[in-house]
Amino acid sequence: MTTTPRRAAFDILLRIEKERSYADILLDHELTHGTLQGPDRGLLTELVYGVLRRQGTLDHVIDQFASQKCSRLERSVHLLLRLGLYQLLYLDRIPTAAAVHATVELAKTLAPRASGFINAVLRQADRERQNIRFPDPVNKPAAYLAAAWSEPAWLTARWLDQLGREEAEALARAMVEPAPFTIRANTLRTSRDELQARLAGEGITATPCRYSPDGVRVDTPTAIGRLASFREGLCTVQDESSQLAAIFLDPKPGERILDLCAAPGGKSTHLAQRMGNSGTILACDIGARKxxxxxxxxxxxxxxxxxxxxxxxxxxxTDLQGERFDRILVDAPCSGLGVIRRNPEGKWWKSPADITALARTQRAILHNAAEILMPGGTLLYGVCSTDREETDTVIEDFLSEQGEFVVEDLRELFPSHRELFTDRGFFRSWPHRHGMDGFFAARLKRLS
Structure with missing residues (x-):
């Protein structure tokens, strides 16, 4: 049975709402096993990620123009309005009439009693789009950022506290844009320049990353798994900020390394590259699939x-107590607030209480890892989060309880990357400043 990109988008968004499924997995399944061809495949991806990224703003608009608030709408009606409004407000290449008509036709199948209501809301939003109101940015900055840039209000409040109003808005703007697609050259088999040349031969335009010497930003939309250069092991997918973790841990050939939270393996394999495939890396995680x-x-x-x-x-x-490691990477499980451009559904599932619970987990992992680091050894703690509670606070708590450890100032160790480091010598990247995911890392040394 054939389907349309809008119907497929509705089905995926419905599963995300009902099951907390992940958009990338559902999209991959549909694009692999579904019937959509050509531009329809791109439209499906745009609709799913676009609605998830802009969900907060779309709901703000619905509440202005619908006779019922979002909280009282049937789920199918709510999702159809989001899909229709996203096309109206953000997809210039789709004519207004086509966006409204296609949404109403879909409603006749999925929510027939509400098709007239959906038609009326979409048409009023189109007529009144210049009059959409947002909270006052001066008196209610967190509410303004949440509504205008589609983020949870508790999160925008934290960004304001951390960055101030101007930068918090720059970050919020960046977080609703698609993230760059970045790969890492496998320097055991090729160089970055050679990889770029090979990609060019495959019709792919790519540019070198600014901070990672192994990173390449892919500018041509592509299914990376279909490229011969990927299948032959010349590269792997990894954001630039994530690549810097291995660089800042700085493993040496012949050393014994532990990657304690290693799946899916991007950082472990990068560590091996940096070691020239010489030494040993123990990559650990929970579960055989990982x-x-x-x-x-x-x-x-x-x-x-x-x-x-x-x-x-x-x-x-206890299973590792008899072993000692020269260097340990703790890429701890976290909120993922630094990567919500890539996984926008996740930002709607989180709360401040979740951050606090994750910070407890992070502290536990960090303390356990510290027990098996050799005297004089190096530990890098990292998370893809922007939140202080998961970053600076975890490190400060750890240092207050572990007198054998000190912070190694990354500014002194990697002066060429100085703009990426905080006043404490921690690594902190921001999408709006550095063009890569939000990431934090602190390098710790165990005293001899």
Missing amino acids: LRLIEETAHRLGITIITTRPVDGTKPL
């Missing part, structure tokens, strides 16, 4: 020094 992802990536890239083991880092590492 470990298989690491093994598959290592095999594709031709890396032989990685072994995997199931480990729950939140519990005492």
